Ligand SMILES: [Ca+2]
């Protein structure tokens with residue numbers, strides 16, 4: 032029930048972000064009409080005007096020769112669903128619907144895209160056909176960037192830094208445009224001085240360089256897509272906020288609090304300040320750790336969730352039952368933390384990956400996936416660290 036609730040929450044978040052996209056392609060002044068065999072289109076249109084169901088001029092186009100009786104009707108004004116229902120109930124009319132625009136389904140043109148079996152698996156790496164996240168189908172709806180209500184979508188990566196000058200990341204790195212870098216002043220008044228590129232909670236500045244681990248994580252989430260270069264992020268266009276922690280829990284909590292601050296500012300100022308962070312990624316943890324020993328870390332997920340942020344966390348790279356032996360953060364009970372284990376190109380759980388009916392929510396592709404490496408390089412990446420950004 033615990034897991035089911037979390038998955039419902041995830042679907043709810045996705046609905047908020049993507050929900051309004053469905054149904055956008057309706058052409059509101061065009062109908063498709065199917066008449067009874069032999070029924071006359073001109074008589075039908077005349078009778079629609081006589082009954083005052085249609086009020087603007089209509090042109091007709093036959094969709095196929097007799098005996099088919101299908102028509103496209105184009106009107107000067109938009110029509111309501113109610114009008115369509117009225118037309119459908121007329122004698123001689125078999126069916127009526129809106130006309131819709133379609134889009135052609137293309138694959139991105141990134142030169143190394145075929146290495147990314149986890150996004151679209153046709154068995155190219157010896158794996159099982161369709162053992163993938165069906166990214167191609169998701170891209171028919173959106174390739175990332177801006178929410179339907181016009182907010183710039185930000186995903187927060189907490190890691191050991193990112194190679195922000197990587198040719199396949201440039202343009203997708205979040206910057207705090209309200210902050211002037213290096214002037215020693217907290218220009219945007221968020222409590223952090225010179226937090227222009229992100230924030231490093233260990234150094235207390237915006238040095239987010241490094242990234243032998245963070246760069247491949249960033250690439251999976253948001254390498255620039257369809258730019259003819261390298262790989263394609265799950266989001267072609269997204270803003271990646273990079274937060275760097277040291278190697279201790281206090282820095283991690285500090286990083287989450289930065290994300291919380293920025294999302295709360297965004298909520299409170301109607302998008303004038305802060306950042307529209309929708310998700311955080313944590314590809315790190317502590318093996319065999321009990322949630323009850325980390326109450327502050329765990330409770331930050333609830334605060335983030337209440338502000339509108341879904342958090343995704345990796346479980347252990349060990350074949351252990353997390354329900355019994357614990358793991359941080361994947362044994363935190365927060366409903367706003369999605370915990371992820373590792374599955375491979377055959378849709379099997381990787382042997383060296385944690386599991387647990389109570390604590391682990393989903394498996395995502397990790398082992399042998401492909402992403403960015405520092406200094407404009409590319410290569411394979413794995414472990415639950417790679418699964419989490421896929422989720
Ligand atoms: Ca597929």
Ligand SMILES: [Ca+2]
Pocket residue numbers: 210217218219220221222223224225226
């Ligand atoms: Ca600041």
Ligand SMILES: [Ca+2]
Pocket residue numbers: 210211212213214215216217218224225226
């Ligand atoms: Ca400043």
Ligand SMILES: [Ca+2]
Pocket residue numbers: 141199254255256257258259260261262263264
């Ligand atoms: Ca690319």
